[in-house]
Amino acid sequence: MTTTSPGAGGTAGPDQQELPPAGVDDEVLDEQRRRWTPLRIATWTAIALLGGLGWVMLALIRGETVNAIWFVFAAVCTYLIAYRFYSTYIERKLLRPDDRRATPAEYAENGQDFVPTDRRVLYGHHFAAIAGAGPLVGPVLAAQMGYLPGTIWIVVGVVLAGAVQDYLVLFFSMRRGGRSLAAMARDELGRVGGAAAVVATLAIMIILIAVLALVVVQALGESPWGVFSVAMTVPIALFMGFYLRYLRPGKVGEVSAIGVALLLLAIVAGGWVAESGLAEWFTFDRTTLAWGVVIYGVVAAVLPVWMLLAPRDYLSTFMKIGTIVLLAVAVIVVRPDVMAPAWSEFAGDPAGGPVVPGPLFPFLFVTIACGALSGFHALISSGTTPKLVEKERQTRFIGYGGMLMESFVAIMALVAAVSIDRGIYFAMNAPTAATGGTVETAALWVNSLGLAGVNITPDVLAGTAQAVGEQSIVSRTGGAPTLALGLANILAQFFGGAALMSFWYHFAIMFEALFILTAVDAGTRVARFMLQDAVGTVVPKFRDMSWRPGVWIGTLVMCGAWGGILIMGVTDPLGGINTLFPLFGIANQLLAAIALAVCLAIVARRGTVRYLWIVLVPLVAVAVITVTASLYKIFSPTPGVGYWAQHFAYRDAIAQGRTSMGAAKTPEQMEAVVRNTFIQGTLSIVFLVLTLVVITAAALAALRSVRAGGFPSAEREAVPSRIYAPSGLVPQAAEKELEKRWLAEVGAPSRTGGH
Numbered sequence: 001m002t003t004t005s006p007g008a009g010g011t012a013g014p015d016q017q018e019l020p021p022a023g024v025d026d027e028v029l030d031e032q033r034r035r036w037t038p039l040r041i042a043t044w045t046a047i048a049l050l051g052g053l054g055w056v057m058l059a060l061i062r063g064e065t066v067n068a069i070w071f072v073f074a075a076v077c078t079y080l081i082a083y084r085f086y087s088t089y090i091e092r093k094l095l096r097p098d099d100r101r102a103t104p105a106e107y108a109e110n111g112q113d114f115v116p117t118d119r120r121v122l123y124g125h126h127f128a129a130i131a132g133a134g135p136l137v138g139p140v141l142a143a144q145m146g147y148l149p150g151t152i153w154i155v156v157g158v159v160l161a162g163a164v165q166d167y168l169v170l171f172f173s174m175r176r177g178g179r180s181l182a183a184m185a186r187d188e189l190g191r192v193g194g195a196a197a198v199v200a201t202l203a204i205m206i207i208l209i210a211v212l213a214l215v216v217v218q219a220l221g222e223s224p225w226g227v228f229s230v231a232m233t234v235p236i237a238l239f240m241g242f243y244l245r246y247l248r249p250g251k252v253g254e255v256s257a258i259g260v261a262l263l264l265l266a267i268v269a270g271g272w273v274a275e276s277g278l279a280e281w282f283t284f285d286r287t288t289l290a291w292g293v294v295i296y297g298v299v300a301a302v303l304p305v306w307m308l309l310a311p312r313d314y315l316s317t318f319m320k321i322g323t324i325v326l327l328a329v330a331v332i333v334v335r336p337d338v339m340a341p342a343w344s345e346f347a348g349d350p351a352g353g354p355v356v357p358g359p360l361f362p363f364l365f366v367t368i369a370c371g372a373l374s375g376f377h378a379l380i381s382s383g384t385t386p387k388l389v390e391k392e393r394q395t396r397f398i399g400y401g402g403m404l405m406e407s408f409v410a411i412m413a414l415v416a417a418v419s420i421d422r423g424i425y426f427a428m429n430a431p432t433a434a435t436g437g438t439v440e441t442a443a444l445w446v447n448s449l450g451l452a453g454v455n456i457t458p459d460v461l462a463g464t465a466q467a468v469g470e471q472s473i474v475s476r477t478g479g480a481p482t483l484a485l486g487l488a489n490i491l492a493q494f495f496g497g498a499a500l501m502s503f504w505y506h507f508a509i510m511f512e513a514l515f516i517l518t519a520v521d522a523g524t525r526v527a528r529f530m531l532q533d534a535v536g537t538v539v540p541k542f543r544d545m546s547w548r549p550g551v552w553i554g555t556l557v558m559c560g561a562w563g564g565i566l567i568m569g570v571t572d573p574l575g576g577i578n579t580l581f582p583l584f585g586i587a588n589q590l591l592a593a594i595a596l597a598v599c600l601a602i603v604a605r606r607g608t609v610r611y612l613w614i615v616l617v618p619l620v621a622v623a624v625i626t627v628t629a630s631l632y633k634i635f636s637p638t639p640g641v642g643y644w645a646q647h648f649a650y651r652d653a654i655a656q657g658r659t660s661m662g663a664a665k666t667p668e669q670m671e672a673v674v675r676n677t678f679i680q681g682t683l684s685i686v687f688l689v690l691t692l693v694v695i696t697a698a699a700l701a702a703l704r705s706v707r708a709g710g711f712p713s714a715e716r717e718a719v720p721s722r723i724y725a726p727s728g729l730v731p732q733a734a735e736k737e738l739e740k741r742w743l744a745e746v747g748a749p750s751r752t753g754g755h
Contacts, residue, residue, distance in 0.1 A: 022721035023099020044223035051077025067335040095394035132519030133579025134370020137479035139414035146344040157372030158407035161618035169397035175383035199688035210565035211584040224282035229270035240311035300521035329496035340418035366585035371410025375591025383526030389483035393727035416486025423456030469502035484508035598697035604702035607710025643681035
């Protein structure tokens with residue numbers, strides 16, 4: 001029993017039958033939450049003590065090694081406490097949801113974009129959509145600084161910033177009929193601030209999707225196993241969509257079991273394909289794969305959400321969460337030692353290190369983006385998700401809870417990275433220009449860094465590559481191969497031993513590609529919404545999301561834009577990930593600043609001045625971080641840090657008649673570096689200026705609201721709800737009682753949206 005709507009299974013329709021309440025009274029839920037039994041007190045005391053012990057072991061105890069098990073305990077206990085207490089505080093004091101109000105999914109249902117969706121399916125869809133490259137790649141790259149800075153930022157950042165942003169944006173968008181972030185900015189910030197927000201979100205969205213797609217292409221290049229397994233998720237998702245809509249509506253558990261079984265079969269079959277004559281049919285170079293991803297983005301953005309997007313994301317969530325939970329269990333059982341120090345030799349170096357150039361502040365905080373705070377999430381939370389949520393109280397479970405799960409993914413990625421040999425880590429993540437590209441030169445270079453306790457040999461590097469079935473692991477930059485090696489190391493100790501190292505490695509590569517691709521399809525759909533809404537201010541017809549010409553035009557324009565950046569990244573002589581990921585991280589956090597600024601204006605308009613600090617604290621933090629990082633990328637004289645410094649270095653070299661420089665080995669490649677760094681440097685300036693305009697406009701709007709004691713809300717007028725569903729993963733006692741009433745008085749659930 002998940003959702004009950006009138007007119008299904010009963011004798012009277014909704015117009016002739018008086019329905020039970022559409023939601024449990026706030027007083028009843030609050031009373032149940034405040035009811036502290038001895039068992040509940042003991043449980044939360046144990047959680048607090050275990051979490052505190054985990055943090056003490058990570059931050060204060062200094063032995064030769066730290067066991068990875070403490071990462072799991074510290075993070076999970078912190079998440080549980082934050083969800084139970086802090087998110088509830090935000091719900092009660094700031095948002096005050098009302099399940100008696102119909103959500104846009106109910107009152108605007110059209111079977112296309114507005115579809116009431118089971119909270120468990122929607123949690124999976126939302127998590128799959130927001131969880132992209134950031135929580136996987138960012139922590140791996142930031143492991144250069146040591147394990148403690150990244151751990152603190154991931155856990156504390158998500159509790160006070162990332163999960164707060166996702167929850168607030170989702171709720172405010174839902175109350176406004178599923179309005180996009182850009183549309184809400186226009187409503188709240190005035191003409192100048194709204195226009196700046198529209199341009200900034202559209203431009204930043206293009207960069208974000210392009211980099212997400214680039215990570216997928218890098219992981220699947222020349223990998224028939226990964227390509228086959230990921231490709232098979234599309235027909236499996238289509239089957240699930242039709243199954244839920246037409247064959248067995250509402251049978252979420254049933255179709256989940258079928259989907260997971262088919263997914264596991266696809267993973268195993270991928271190994272068979274890779275070892276058979278069919279391998280060449282699924283082996284593609286990166287440029288071809290890039291075009292394939294663009295085509296997929298077009299298809300995913302125009303099909304009804306119930307047909308492909310929601311079931312595919314829900315399906316991939318099983319693999320995402322399943323793999324991360326499996327890794328957590330393996331960490332608890334295997335208890336691997338952390339090889340990295342709490343603070344590395346590069347943490348205090350203003351120049352940074354070979355993996356992430358620049359000082360710890362601010363570059364740690366933009367390198368680890370999605371795991372702690374991500375502006376991309378605000379686009380999903382104001383894009384597809386608010387159009388699918390059934391009941392207002394579910395926004396806490398989906399918004400705040402979904403972000404906590406992503407943060408846990410980031411912690412597990414960090415654990416995987418810091419548990420491998422440090423010499424191997426730097427040999428894998430440093431560019432070819434530093435390592436020389438061979439095991440001999442890479443070993444010499446790593447040993448020359450003077451890292452404590454590190455003395456790598458060519459035989460170790462060659463043996464590691466052989467163990468995972470690769471020709472070489474030297475300079476496999478981008479984070480994904482390093483994460484795959486860390487996962488394989490831990491999971492092989494948990495099950496299968498050295499004989500399955502190659503299997504686990506390629507399984508992890510496929511897992512990462514599937515993980516990230518789901519953010520590409522959802523992001524493309526949201527980008528289409530944003531463009532249609534923006535064009536709709538001039539051509540009103542475009543605001544009709546069911547108008548097929550507008551859907552196709554918007555999709556083709558946005559896919560063409562991010563596809564162009566993707567192709568640029570694939571062919572970049574300096575490596576697309578190395579040059580684009582810093583821009584991705586900064587742009588992502590600038591977008592988070594824009595989202596929080598809009599939330600600040602909305603909260604102030606509502607007159608809830610006492611609780612402005614909930615938004616103001618993360619807004620100030622992310623503004624300082626992103627402005628500082630942007631200034632570094634624009635003005636730093638170090639070519640490895642500043643885009644313009646690199647641009648002028650290559651341009652001057654060309655003017656001097658040089659035909660090669662660094663990683664660029666031909667005049668054409670040098671010209672490409674000049675062109676690409678010009679684009680990236682220009683975008684850095686544009687993003688920073690637009691963000692500062694938006695933050696200024698939001699601050700002025702909030703100040704006006706505070707002085708006036710609030711203004712009339714821009715929310716849609718309340719419509720009475722005629723359906724019921726629980727608010728969280730597990731219904732509370734009062735919710736179960738109301739659920740029974742609906743079942744007895746109205747009948748079995750009927751969800752026309754197919755979920």
